[in-house]
Amino acid sequence: MKVVIVIDTAATKNIREKAEFIAGAIMAESEVLDMANGRERHENYFYLKSLAPSAVITLELAGFDMKTTGDIIAYNTFTCPMAHVVFDKAYKYADRLSCRQNLSMFTYFNQNESDAEVKKYGQSIPNTCYYADDTFDSKAKTAAWFEEFCEESMVK
Amino acid sequence: MKILIFEWGGGSYTYRDIVNELCRRGVSYRTISYTFRNKNEDEFFVSRFGRILDEERFDAVFSVNYFPLVSECANARGVRYIAWCYDNPMDVPDIERTLGNEVNSVYMFDRLQVEGYQKKGFTNVKHLPLAVDVSRLSAIPFDPEYRSQISFVGTFYDSAIDIYRAGMNDLCREYVDTVCNAQRGVYGKYIIDEYMADEVISEINAAFAASDNPAVRSMSVSLERMKFVMAADVTRFERILLLEMLGRRYDVQVYSREQPEAATHIRLMGTCNYYDEMPKVFKGSDINMNITLKCIQSGIPQRALDIMGAGGFLLTNYQPELEEHFEDGKSLAVFNSFEEAVDKADYYMKHEAERERIADAGRMIVEKHYSYSQAMGVLLDGGADDCR
Numbered sequence: 001m002k003v004v005i006v007i008d009t010a011a012t013k014n015i016r017e018k019a020e021f022i023a024g025a026i027m028a029e030s031e032v033l034d035m036a037n038g039r040e041r042h043e044n045y046f047y048l049k050s051l052a053p054s055a056v057i058t059l060e061l062a063g064f065d066m067k068t069t070g071d072i073i074a075y076n077t078f079t080c081p082m083a084h085v086v087f088d089k090a091y092k093y094a095d096r097l098s099c100r101q102n103l104s105m106f107t108y109f110n111q112n113e114s115d116a117e118v119k120k121y122g123q124s125i126p127n128t129c130y131y132a133d134d135t136f137d138s139k140a141k142t143a144a145w146f147e148e149f150c151e152e153s154m155v156k
Numbered sequence: 157m158k159i160l161i162f163e164w165g166g167g168s169y170t171y172r173d174i175v176n177e178l179c180r181r182g183v184s185y186r187t188i189s190y191t192f193r194n195k196n197e198d199e200f201f202v203s204r205f206g207r208i209l210d211e212e213r214f215d216a217v218f219s220v221n222y223f224p225l226v227s228e229c230a231n232a233r234g235v236r237y238i239a240w241c242y243d244n245p246m247d248v249p250d251i252e253r254t255l256g257n258e259v260n261s262v263y264m265f266d267r268l269q270v271e272g273y274q275k276k277g278f279t280n281v282k283h284l285p286l287a288v289d290v291s292r293l294s295a296i297p298f299d300p301e302y303r304s305q306i307s308f309v310g311t312f313y314d315s316a317i318d319i320y321r322a323g324m325n326d327l328c329r330e331y332v333d334t335v336c337n338a339q340r341g342v343y344g345k346y347i348i349d350e351y352m353a354d355e356v357i358s359e360i361n362a363a364f365a366a367s368d369n370p371a372v373r374s375m376s377v378s379l380e381r382m383k384f385v386m387a388a389d390v391t392r393f394e395r396i397l398l399l400e401m402l403g404r405r406y407d408v409q410v411y412s413r414e415q416p417e418a419a420t421h422i423r424l425m426g427t428c429n430y431y432d433e434m435p436k437v438f439k440g441s442d443i444n445m446n447i448t449l450k451c452i453q454s455g456i457p458q459r460a461l462d463i464m465g466a467g468g469f470l471l472t473n474y475q476p477e478l479e480e481h482f483e484d485g486k487s488l489a490v491f492n493s494f495e496e497a498v499d500k501a502d503y504y505m506k507h508e509a510e511r512e513r514i515a516d517a518g519r520m521i522v523e524k525h526y527s528y529s530q531a532m533g534v535l536l537d538g539g540a541d542d543c544r
Binding site: 068069070071072076077078079081100101102103104126153154 | 189192
């Protein structure tokens with residue numbers, strides 16, 4: 001199984017460490033793709049496509065600014081399941097959370113995030129999920145989270 | 157009324173205009189999008205989409221283009237499934253397995269395509285032309301940034317034909333090339349369909365199987381697929397050639413994802429956004445070209461309606477269904493050969509007032525006969541035919 005973890009270090013400075021932690025925890029071949037790698041957005045899009053990942057994990061909705069000519073998030077053209085992990089407050093990503101997501105996408109919020117806030121900004125989210133505060137502090141819990149995502153999304 | 161809309165992940169061009177019309181009618185809707193790896197088999201989709209249909213009551217499921225698993229989910233629950241197709245062909249392997257599902261109402265814009273399915277007994281496949289929201293397009297102002305003499309918005313199909321040709325023996329390759337050459341520049345007659353039959357495909361697949369190359373031996377192609385790649389190849393040739401011919405005389409701007417190497421006399425502008433930029437292209441151009449994908453045998457493609465709906469002047473290849481409401485020289489301009497296309501471009505570039513009258517007339521006809529209001533009436537009320 002090949003998993004790509006997408007981050008944007010220009011938008012979220014310390015996120016790489018988190019990405020590499022997750023990559024090390026999950027039982028899968030993984031690669032971290034930083035949208036702030038100097039390449040054009042469409043070059044990153046085609047690169048991600050070329051990897052043909054079994055699953056994609058995005059952190060802080062990195063890459064949601066890649067859009068099609070129909071103004072849809074480009075991730076929707078992918079066939080693989082996706083886990084979008086939001087560490088910060090939902091309201092900070094109001095624009096991105098309002099984008100239509102595929103049925104195969106699961107968006108994870110911290111369990112401390114207010115349900116009302118999530119519903120307010122994420123009306124279009126097909127699968128809203130929550131993670132415990134300490135999920136991504138431990139490799140075992142991160143691995144368990146990923147396993148649960150794989151089961152839920154029937155990733156192959 | 158409440159509709160569950162299924163959208164292909166990348167989004168259909170006409171989605172926004174359709175939901176605008178639904179809102180105008182007071183129809184509530186929910187949208188689910190998904191991109192299939194396999195359109196005929198997807199356990200996750202069937203489970204999740206089915207759950208949505210079980211948990212919430214919908215009067216119908218609707219999609220732009222046809223999706224077999226959407227049909228199966230709706231059929232299992234007795235919920236009407238309405239598919240309005242703007243793709244031709246529909247890129248659905250083994251479509252006939254589910255096309256006849258009892259809940260299906262499948263509308264296609266190409267009358268000959270519909271007749272083909274109806275002859276096979278699919279009476280739930282009906283004809284309905286595509287539509288355009290003229291009021292939305294009219295509200296988009298002219299933008300001098302999109303000014304050009306001649307424009308074309310579309311795809312240069314990167315056909316897979318070369319892959320198949322490489323695996324064929326000389327006889328098959330010559331046959332395919334001859335049919336493609338015969339089709340080039342011919343409108344109103346689909347030669348590819350006439351000359352590509354099961355026997356020819358059997359020969360091609362037999363040639364693949366007999367190859368020394370293991371990669372070729374593992375290849376096989378269906379009749380529908382082969383017809384499409386041939387049509388795409390002919391279309392690519394026609395679009396490049398005609399635009400190049402025009403490009404030698406005028407400023408021709410082309411909005412396309414592809415950048416064909418053979419295109420040296422046209423300006424490749426990249427892509428443009430369907431909703432906001434494309435109408436500006438049409439309004440800003442003296443002449444807008446439509447060169448129809450070859451396998452669309454009789455229908456009026458979306459692009460032609462978009463051009464006229466935006467008030468643009470349309471110069472298009474002949475398509476039989478254009479005769480139903482439009483007239484060459486009165487509401488659009490039609491060509492039947494490359495030479496005629498160039499002659500008409502020359503003429504209309506010199507006759508601005510006439511061009512504007514024609515564009516106006518085209519827009520009024522589109523507004524009257526190809527509106528979303530009319531189309532939705534047919535789609536939602538289960539009309540037997542387009543009846544325009």
